[in-house]
Amino acid sequence: MAAKKKRVVLTDPRAIRALAHPARQRIIDELYSGRVLTATECAELAGLTPSATSYHLRALERWGIIERAESSTDGRERPWKAPATSLVVPNQPNGAGRLASQAIMRSNVDRMMEQFEELPSDDPWDGVSALNRSRLWLTKAETKQLDKDLLEVLDRYRRGRSAANHPAGTRQVSTLLAIIPTGKPPADD
Template identity: 30%
Template sequence: MEEASDTQDVRTGDDNRILDGAALKALAHPLRVQLLEVLSSYGPQTACSIGKRVGESSGSTSYHLRQLARHGLVREVPDRGSARERWWERPSGSLTLSTPELEQDPTTREATRQVNRQFERGRSEALATFMASGCESVPPEWADAAVIATMNAYLTPAQLAALTRDMSTILREKLDAYRSEPGTPGTRPVQVHFNAFPLIDPQESS
């Protein structure tokens, strides 16, 4: 399994949104990141259905969904639901969480770190769950189609920037070609993780 996530800092494509400080601070709450991840993974949900997934009351999830909606991070699904039961979805596209301007402000810098930590926690938990029971909990064809891969290389900053840019473009093009609507027969939620970063050698800092 791998992911070019629609919720990560991907600077390619026309549907990328750079979060401003207010939106970033609004997202810097563990439950709100969870709500965004649920909508990204499973498609439109009600406050009640999301609450069951994350172990929270519908009142709590409804409140946090409204806060996210104030900043355009989620939105109500048009022509679906009722006054008593709203349906929510995540707008398509990627989110950029960090820019040089945002990094200059200590409060937005800390908000970025909080959001990224929560995203990473969610990815780690999803991967750990798959590794612990994936082959037993999904049909064989799904287990055979999954892959967990790590590749190592020595790169310059320019090479790493080019690699992440090119891979993000390729992954997004492929995902757009295969992407199905939630609930399409024969499909299930899939995550694709793509990680590329320089390793910090402790011996070099000692």
């Protein structure tokens, strides 16, 4: 079995627009967690018909965001999987790519809120839920390094773990990292 790529990086605005649909994002989230799902299973997750879901799956496949997995044992439906362990959408400076990035971010924040609201108040893991919002004064180079450092930390915890393969006692934990410059750029930039 070939090793899975580490990341799929999307820079083409058309590929990024393909992510903007909430149903697609829900499917991507599950596939990139390590699950392998059929179109019917994806349809149930996304709340769509299998026919509509197949359309979305093919669109995601066209941009290399997902791919077909080996056929299932019954041969009726071919499952889908993520071609890498993570999907990266670098900030797009303008146009439709930037709007799609904003839509993706909004959808992810909404999904994180849903997950937090679904967590029972007596859940023994509730105490590890965390939110850290910071305002930092960084140079452009420091900001790029911060992004690299944060991805390395996540990769360290992601390595070798998926929905199908993880140590006993582990639980899926959602994270959301966003780095967004605010204010006006310095005059020398």
